[in-house]
Amino acid sequence: DCDEAHLAYTRAHAPPDVATAFARVPDAPPAVTASSILIGEVLHFVEGHAIDKTLAWAHDALVPGGVLCLTAGTPWAKFVPGASGMCPIQAVAQGLWEANQGKDWPGSQGVNHQELMAGASL
DSSP states (O other): OOOHHHHHHHHHHSOTTOOOOOOBTTTBOOOOOEEEEEEESOGGGSOHHHHHHHHHHHHHHEEEEEEEEEEOOOTTSOOOOOTTSSOHHHHHHHHHHHHTTTSSSGGGTTOOHHHHHHTTTO
16 A cells, blocks of 8 residues: 555554555565555556556565455446436546557556546546
């Protein structure tokens, strides 16, 4: 996590054998070896190349047989629709996807993901 308050809560409520690490992916992942890694509600804020780099780090950090648990948001979820019948976030994502077909990470081209998920650029 990149929020010490989240980590403090987890440390206070987790079983004794669970460790936490402060991290900012993909540029400053923790130097760890782990039997399991949770990446929760993070990757939808970074571009495709950063997702690739983060998943490569997780692969290298896991012991053989280790488990990666991952959750992420998506603009394809059915949020409240606008006048067109499509959620405004989904409409932006659909346009990006269509404009960038054939590219790696076609939904990541030229968008600030934090603004998109927050609705600030709509």
